[in-house]
Amino acid sequence: MPAGPGPMSFLYFAGAKAIGYTRTAIGIAVGLLYGGIWIIVIDRFATGSSGVREEILYFTLLIPIRFAEWSLVIWIFFERGWHDRVRLRKYAAFGILCSYLLDAVGVGGAMALLGGLRTG
Numbered sequence: 001m002p003a004g005p006g007p008m009s010f011l012y013f014a015g016a017k018a019i020g021y022t023r024t025a026i027g028i029a030v031g032l033l034y035g036g037i038w039i040i041v042i043d044r045f046a047t048g049s050s051g052v053r054e055e056i057l058y059f060t061l062l063i064p065i066r067f068a069e070w071s072l073v074i075w076i077f078f079e080r081g082w083h084d085r086v087r088l089r090k091y092a093a094f095g096i097l098c099s100y101l102l103d104a105v106g107v108g109g110a111m112a113l114l115g116g117l118r119t120g
Contacts (some may be wrong), residue, residue: 009110016106070095
């Protein structure tokens with residue numbers, strides 16, 4: 001899990017994410033659900049490797065989830081009448097980019113403040 005070695009690093013990570021999701025609880029709810037499922041799955045099937053593959057897989061599998069999240073957020077809060085799917089996809093892609101930037105802040109904070117992330 002990219003939240004780091006302990007509860008405090010998770011709080012730093014979640015804090016950075018909460019700042020970015022102040023307009024809606026959708027991202028937090030989906031993130032907690034995905035993170036919880038990820039922890040259960042990775043704990044059962046982890047191979048004891050360095051964890052780099054698991055981290056890449058974690059963030060890669062977030063792409064379609066985040067696309068659905070951002071599409072829903074844009075539809076609910078901004079443009080229920082949008083029929084321009086291309087425009088919606090562009091805005092959702094920008095939201096996904098912002099989410100990954102927030103991930104970088106959270107992970108970077110955990111690494112800087114707590115001495116690195118857990119691997120394996």
